[in-house]
């Protein structure tokens with residue numbers, strides 16, 4: 001059973017990750033994790049200390065657990081860059097702080113690193129309003145490139161086809177065909193996928209109320225710092241990781257909201273998708289990195305687009321795991337025989353995408369800081 | 383928000399919506415209305431309060447003029463059409479104070495009534511007698527935020543002189559509307575009022591569901607301590623004897639979000655709490671609003687009751 005320990009600032013609860021039910025259980029790993037959560041209250045998504053929290057929490061876990069594989073996500077600059085207007089200089093300072101934080105982690109832990117930037121950000125130029133269509137348009141508020149479209153009228157198609165900020169409208173068959181999707185996967189793909197041009201975001205219902213100032217760019221390629229490896233595509237990162245782990249302890253670090261333009265360490269461009277598709281920052285991008293195969297159709301909401309689900313309010317498994325309804329297969333942590341941990345401040349999906357023995361992440365929804373959550377998938381390796 | 387021109391009070395930005403999305407009713411929160419159903423949640427801009435801890439300060443406290451670029455422009459018909467497209471059983475106003483947008487909401491109510499979609503709202507209840515009647519003509523279910531009782535608390539934390547208008551509103555609405563009440567607890571400021579509030583609500587109607595929220599320090603209180611969960615739970619012990627439907631939440635994995643039968647104590651509705659705005663239905667055990675064990679009536683807003691009440695006022 002995978003166990004979640006939530007820490008709502010000064011109050012901890014132990015739960016069955018799958019059912020969300022409270023459970024009474026103890027053990028050396030649970031006690032150790034509870035102590036780590038207690039010592040590291042999360043400062044908040046846009047707090048200057050947010051990335052430091054990731055390193056400090058990871059270093060504390062490393063001291064106590066001794067993992068060979070560590071997966072970290074630094075995301076404070078993604079949230080701040082997205083919502084806070086800042087000068088070029090302030091942004092450059094913010095980005096250099098992230099890399100300094102990564103350096104601090106590396107020198108304190110002694111781990112070798114592979115670092116991937118999840119993609120550049122660009123100023124928001126405007127919205128493509130999809131709220132007045134006859135059909136139904138859906139989009140996650142974190143996504144800017146993709147929106148799903150159902151039952152469009154002829155007028156809708158004409159308006160969208162002529163819209164200066166819409167790049168393409170792609171029918172379901174083409175989307176499914178690109179990734180060799182199964183019928184089950186196809187059923188979650190909208191009738192059409194609408195693609196926005198760079199700088200534009202879709203306005204659909206259920207948007208976040210906060211106005212972004214920067215959104216992800218068209219990141220067909222992302223930067224990868226993987227010394228002594230030549231990795232051409234996002235699906236090749238796992239192999240590099242496996243190779244390095246044969247010889248040394250390795251940390252895989254995802255730097256959110258940083259792409260080829262701003263990545264400060266030596267790097268090579270790495271293909272971030274296929275043909276017209278690239279991953280926006282989110283669950284599917286992480287899953288693709290750690291599983292070594294494209295996961296675009298497995299986790300639609302985390303891939304940047306959304307499908308319409310009329311039963312969103314009904315009971316489901318993994319209530320504390322964001323959009324996930326089951327444990328994803330093929331994650332790196334779940335197959336790695338050594339000890340593994342993951343720590344991140346990009347919301348509650350690290351424990352699902354990493355599959356690490358132990359994960360700690362912030363529990364923040366729409367930037368509201370509610371505390372932290374640890375997930376224990378394995379207790380038998382301590 | 384309103385402006386006065388040529389002696390007439392007008393709404394400044396009619397039919398401009400800061401939010402419009404489909405969510406479960408539990409997340410508003412409404413715990414005793416159509417469990418597990420989707421609602422179309424809408425909001426406008428501005429507020430008649432200035433709570434120091436407002437979670438939506440960037441909407442409620444910002445000048446609405448500068449927010450116009452990102453607002454939804456939707457007519458009442460389009461809003462109701464959206465509710466239909468997304469299988470929403472109700473429309474709920476939940477971001478800021480509905481009393482600052484009454485004309486637009488009256489328009490939406492007319493359209494919603496024609497489509498047989500009931501409306502609900504979250505309100506601070508600080509309204510005149512006349513405005514309260516207008517709210518009652520629009521909405522059939524309410525969650526009124528009773529933030530604190532004492533004048534000093536209201537002056538310091540909310541920016542108003544007294545809670546009397548709010549209590550008057552609760553009394554009025556509880557007569558013929560479904561009412562739930564919410565109180566965010568600010569430790570050291572209004573936690574000492576828990577018993578007084580419970581007494582007041584019990585006197586109005588002991589069946590009122592009361593949501594006691596652990597304050598999430600935001601806005602001007604961003605650096606405040608998170609209130610202590612055990613201490614608030616302990617402070618609620620005697621209140622639980624007066625009001626059978628007390629919930630304590632607004633933090634991850636709260637265990638105080640289930641509905642228990644007031645007579646036999648069996649669990650009639652189970653929920654998950656994901657913290658602020660993330661609550662969900664887990665299991666619904668009661669049938670026809672009755673306890674499955676002892677048959678006691680549970681205070682759940684039913685379809686029939688809701689349509690009766692809106693029709694009475696709107697026709």
Ligand code: SF4
Nearest residue numbers: 429431433436442478
């Ligand atoms: S009443 Fe609500 S919206 Fe208005 S200021 Fe207070 S918390 Fe904010």
